[in-house]
Amino acid sequence: MTKTFGTNPVPVVGIIEPGYADYTIERTVLAQIGAQVRSLQWGTNRADLLNQLEQVDVVLVRDVPLNAEAIARMKPGSGIVRYGVGVDTVDLDAATARGIRVANVPDYGADIEVSDHAAALTLALARRIVSRHGQVMQGQWNIGQREPIFRLAGSTLGLIGFGRIARAYLARMRAFGIREVLVHDPFVSAIELAQHKVVGVDADEIFRRARIISLHAPASAANHHLVNERTLDLMRPDACLINTSRGALVDTAALAQALAERKIFGAALDVQEVEPMPDTSPLRELPNVILSDHVGWYSEASVASLQEGAALAALEILTTGTPTNWVNRWSSKQ
The missing domain is CATH 3.40.50.720 (NAD(P)-binding Rossmann-like Domain)
Structure with missing residues (x-):
């Protein structure tokens, strides 16, 4: 499957902060297709984040909620990858309606x-x-x-x-x-x-x-x-x-x-x-x-595995359009 990326000469993957200290793993994985990885800094100004969402082809997100308002600012046919298993912070109905694939990383250890x-x-x-x-x-x-x-x-x-x-x-x-x-x-x-x-x-x-x-x-x-x-x-x-x-x-x-x-x-x-x-x-x-502070999932090994899994999911969205762990999967005829 050949993907196009609107006006972007290369696909752009945005990582919503707060995320992780370093994104070398994501950049290494996505360099296979020449994708650009951006850290989306927004502080407490959500309008800043919404504006940046318009510019990316896939979003990687840890804990920041992506509601219908945020998803409406994303490109139709783009993707969301949740760093982790749960996707309760993502409005799946809104994403599906906009043709946005949502993937998670259920097997990072x-x-x-x-x-x-x-x-x-x-x-x-x-x-x-x-x-x-x-x-x-x-x-x-x-x-x-x-x-x-x-x-x-x-x-x-x-x-x-x-x-x-x-x-x-x-x-x-x-x-x-x-x-x-x-x-x-x-x-x-x-x-x-x-x-x-x-x-x-x-x-x-x-x-x-x-x-x-x-x-x-x-x-x-x-x-x-x-x-x-x-x-x-x-x-x-x-x-x-x-x-x-x-x-x-x-x-x-x-x-x-x-x-x-x-x-x-x-x-x-x-x-x-x-x-x-x-x-x-x-x-x-x-x-x-x-x-404890929602740290049960954490170790250096689990973070590395999680970042690699999220990057691979983004790679699948950008190349085949069919991520392995596609949460809001719809029929190919849709």
Whole structure:
């Protein structure tokens, strides 16, 4: 397939900032077709960004939302590549209507980093590593029995969502002697669940029975505030909530209240409803919560793989018009 690029003598790939420190990988991959790679700097002036979108053939984007207004400024038939798996920040309907292909990078190794991070958060929460560190740094000692610490071995694990990351996390947690594994994922067959020696249940049963509940579901209308006042009331008083998925799955206000009232053991969160996390978030003042800054996906290796995957997707859009990981795929007859 031969592509044309409007008035541009060469294709232009724009990377929306904030992105990464260096784009050598993207430039190397796209040099195969002589494409120009531009860093789209815009600060806080979104109008600046919108103006620049008119000049590019493919956009690479990390976290900046691309709504219908932004997509309307892009060339019909151009492309969007999301650095990562989730595309909930891209208006897919608007992109499809404009003939803009949206691709993601689902296989950059996030199952390794995120599952490691989820396991680390689980251990840190259950063993009270963060709070104990603070107390020891303050000169305290012999504090082990002041607050309960439970044994992971023999615990029931609940997984909401059972994709690659959840399965990698499960493999790590089984090394600690997890006894029973409950899974809620309507898109996974009973045969597949049996192959992994897990039990398929509805979400409420996980909230009622699991001591450790780890969220691995995508952001969607159906999953919005999956953890809310009602489901928190179902949870055991020794339950640990782990979220390395999407902040929108959790009602922050309801969780903060449950933690403040010690209705559950604690929570460890790598993602928030609003990011960056607001200074006024009620979670900041609570001793039974562990927070990280949406860094679960990160390692030097995963970033390099992610940048290469995004560049290759852009290359496919510019050459064949058919990216391997085409999210809003339509019929070739459209």
